[in-house]
Amino acid sequence: MARVRERIPDTFVPDPPDDELLRRVGLTRHEYERAVGLLGRKPNLVELGMIGALWSEHCGYKSSRLYLRELPTEAPWVLQGPGENAGIVELTEELAVVFKIESHNHPSAIEPFQGAATGIGGIIRDIFAMGARPIALLDSLRFGEIRPGKVNEEVRRRNLYQLHGVVAGIAHYGNCVGIPTVGGELMTDPAYNTTPLVNCMCVGLVRKERMVRARASGVGNPVFLVGARTGPDGVQGATFASAELTERSEEDRPAVQVGDPFLEKLLLEATLELAGHPAVVGIQDLGAAGLTSSTAETAARGGVGMELNLDAVPKRSAELSAYEMMLSESQERMLIIVRAGNEEEVLRVFRKWDLDAALVGRVIEEPVLRVFHRGEVVAELPVGLLTEEAPLYTPDYCRPREPYRPAGAGQPLCRDEVEATLAKRFGSPAAALREALAHPTVGSKLPVWRQYDHMVRIGTVAGPGGDAAVIRVVGERVGLALTTDGTARWVYLSPHRGAAKLVLEAALNLLSVGAEPLAITNCLNFASPEDLQVMDCFARAVEGMGEALREIGVPVVSGNVSFYNEGPLGKVLPTPVIGMVGKVEDVSRAVGMGLPGPGLELFLLGSSDLRLDGSLIAFDLTEIRAGEVEPPDYPAFRRLRELLSRAHREGLMAAAHDISDGGLAVTLAEMCITGSTGAEVTLPEGPGAF
């Protein structure tokens, strides 16, 4: 937009705006007319940018909001459901757990290192903005094919470049801020050649009385902008996050943001020092759409308005237009609303931590966002228009969904064909096992997570590599179990059942280590919602996820939707990712997956219906992407859950591992390798050797 700014002043009213301008701000012609109707006049350039940013998929969830209502968000232990910076659940009488997962896919496709680093920075701010001390990070990563000879060399090298860049960016940011990266996943599939998926999850702890809401209130209260100076970073970031990654990405290059983890650490310590302080009314992190979304959302939540004076915004580059300042996504910035008269107490804390804090506005009664720049009102928009009235794509509003029909789904998976292909490609089951163990999705991720400081904060009882991470609360017996799960091939074959199986899989990971599931956050990574099959797949996946969550009594407390994950090389697999948090009564009795020693008996628990549909063996090793996921057996799950909980309570468990990628063989191999102990297993009769 910088080029357009030089020619057109901020307050110019395009009458009507041409298609190129509407594309730039991320509005369809229909949405523009709706905005004009709601506003009663034509918006000027700055207002267009603000509306476009907040009505984008990324912020407005316009295609997905209707379906997301399917998901259960209530439970006695939920203190804060979706709608705030992050979700909150109760852990003990005094302590609450705050957590959320978010995607940073598009920036990571352009610049892997900074894309991932700023993804980590953003999700950490969502947590400490609620007054919570971040205690763990998890990252759920998906890249294209990296094995030699399986894809053209140039694409393979770019996939590797993205993988190394993302891992290095996560290490750079997380290690510096001092929050341990304790778990997550890393998967590869040719479907991600077009764009990687980088989902970052952060978990924090807060004493209940110190919880802070992102709500502006109290007419006349001053509004401060704290942290980094504002630059032209990521202008149209929000709409960029929803724009397809076409060859034009090169032109979007200046939209890359650079993170400063050191400044983030100062912001974190200063904010936590102020959390629960009577002088602090509300705190909001600046994320996508920067000042525009943070001011509009805090005002809307408080039922008030806000006046902003852009002249007071600390700038990194000499002259910035109002457009750029309102949409800048410069990192490491927070908005803080302070009780009038207590400014000095707050500023003293920011000075202690060498932070710039600028008075940039005031809470006003009229529910509008009024922006001044160089003595002139450059934007005045009703707060409701920017938040609640983002167009809600109801089914009749958008074109009807087309039944989702991926290539392989629906045809039955022919077991003999899979076994014949395995025998042809690998010869013996042992060779197939070695191939499965060598698949990047299954192989040990030690070379990745040893770059992450997973021990800082001395809370990590069980770190990366297991079914779930176990984190102790220093000074308490209780602890947390954390896992992420996103096996896309199940959802690709059967969206509804696949998403339900994902929920049960995540819960089993927690139950294996001896934890009781509390709640989830989710990140729904899909291709373009304008593709009606994608929308149908999305809707069914959300329905399946909601069904399973209700069945096991686990609510959703926060989450994120990422659409337009596609590009010249096609669409990504439908990839809903679940981050599940569980409670461990006594961390000293948590159980890992390594076999501790000889002489133990091995039990195979759960259904013994051995199906290869959606298995890694079929989907990845033989590339026969057909078949159907079996319907989830909730009663069997409940019995298994009860059995595992009691076995843990009675200390009968020495090790446990949930069977997932690669099936029984890989699961056993992982238990032996981790515990460096052998195992002798006799296969049940009947099904083939594979």
Add this chain to the structure above:
Amino acid sequence: MASFQVEVRVSPRADLLDPQGKAVEQALKRLGFAGASSVRVGKLITLTLEAPSREEAHRLVEEMCAKLLANPVTEDYSFEVAPLPAPAAREG
């Protein structure tokens, strides 16, 4: 073939935030160097290059920067290529 001394300068793009440069600038100010400003910290890569001609050496270094030495998204680069004296003087 002739050998050339190559010096490649890689710095963060001017329009992007340079956290390291900012931290060094603040440290210099605290040390009393009030006159220091616009501090940026980048990389200096030096190497010896065998190439048939200076133009060819130039082309090769251009390619090295585009493919590896600089990240076009976040960095700018410049380089100099100077002929090295006869092989005798060239250290190992």
Add this chain to the structure above:
Amino acid sequence: MASFQVEVRVSPRADLLDPQGKAVEQALKRLGFAGASSVRVGKLITLTLEAPSREEAHRLVEEMCAKLLANPVTEDYSFEVAPLPAPAAREG
């Protein structure tokens, strides 16, 4: 007061192992730049300095290197000080 453009080069001491230089050299070889050798990676620090004279600017930069910009145990440094055109041309 006049303003000067300063460029400080900080490189790992020649007698010390330079793993970064070695890694870049191997990567260049893998990309087919067989003629590249003795690759060393150091730091390039650029800044603008206000000083009464060029000699004073030189002295100040010497002091900056000794106090902060270079660690004598592991690094060598060199720098150049060039007068900047009149303030009008100096960006903010």
Add this chain to the structure above:
Amino acid sequence: MRAGVIVFPGSNCDHDTFHVLSQIVGADTRFVFHRETDLSDLDLVVLPGGFSYGDYLRAGAIARLSPVIEALHEFAQRGGLVMGICNGFQILCEAGLLPGALAVNTCLEFRCQWVHLRVENAATPFTSSLSPGQVLRIPIAHQEGRYIAPPDLLEELEENGQVVFRYCRPDGSLDLKEREAPYNPNGSLNHIAGIVNRQGNVLGMMPHPERASEKVLSSEDGRAIFMSALAAVGAAR
């Protein structure tokens, strides 16, 4: 023992170290903000791990300019005990309180993993409750942890017995001539993991003893280092 944990902007193991000193070792512990200059109330000052000033330019290069470092020089001269862990060790070298420097790991990557250390000198205030040759299992977490020093200085360190810990194999064995040894992930010269100054009252070590001081975290070997300091202060009183 009265202990102080210095908090630089960017330190992130300050709370961990404070917890072990106060709750596990039972020392009377307080935080020391990096702008403070009065350490007279303390027997032991710990510079914790972390990324002071983001480790920008060089790890520890900017933190050593903090006011507290001036006071630390005098505190050390008066015989006070000083312990630099990871980033703390880097800062002590940059500040000249310890010889040599910590350079980027030979693998160029950040490495967080368990290692084994062999006690080379059990006669320092920090190792008095340990025995020579004893093997400790303590984790490291750093990207610039390769200890280096010019040849003459290295020789001096060895001769004066200033090398306190070396990276070694689980059974305590090591080979000084071995390059790229798997048990020495950062490539430190002579597998050096921790040293003291000539006087013996300033210790710098890259591994994190505070991360190996409680059974629930799978090793208690680190506690002995803090307990030795406690004993040394008790004896000196």
